[in-house]
Amino acid sequence: MPPTLELRINGQLRSVAAEPDRPLLGVLRDELGLTGSKYGCGEGQCGACSVIIDGMAARSCVVRLRAVADREITTIEGLEADDGTLHPVQQAFLDCDALQCGYCTSGMIMAATVLLQDDPNPTPEAIAKALDRNLCRCGTYPQIVAAIRQAADRMNGGDQ
Structure with missing residues (x-):
């Protein structure tokens, strides 16, 4: 069984059982149901999978979970205001x-x-x-x- 990692995503602490070397994109989409970030090239070249990590744009297809355990991750879903107003x-x-x-x-x-x-x-x-x-x-x-x-x-x- 993979270890449980805690990730801060869209202002919420989320626990996920996943290998630390797994790409962030797969966990966002497959385990957490955050499907706004898209799988494009899988090599960090096209930008379809971009998220914001600690205020900087990052390609989630090449970012490993171990690199983001203590960082703030914002996905496209996290830009919308609590009342549903779009960014x-x-x-x-x-x-x-x-x-x-x-x-x-x-x-x-x-x-x-x-x-x-x-x-x-x-x-x-x-x-x-x-x-x-x-x-x-x-x-x-x-x-x-x-x-x-x-x-x-x-x-x-x-x-x-």
Whole structure:
């Protein structure tokens, strides 16, 4: 039987019986039912599995459980407010039609959320740099950039 590990996910302490070398993504999806992070490449290259760990975007397909036992993990499910209100980045993605197939969407939103925490008014160039390792197979990049700009404006008190 694998050891029981305690993980802090979306503000809650969760116990899971899993091997310490197991990728975080599998535990999130298979054991904890948090399916917003997607399995894309399995090599940390596409960004579909991105989560936030201690305020930084991370590829959960290559992060091992042993590396996150004492850290704060936020998944796409954890961005929504307790009352069901979407995070401004999530809402902007909907408003700007910044998704087609939706496979990259959670990873893009997580990367954008970290960007806006660090740079509340990013330029289009800063947005492109922050997302340069997140792949959108549908080519929805112009709408994604527009959504991030809209979210930044709203988070800065504009266009409520």
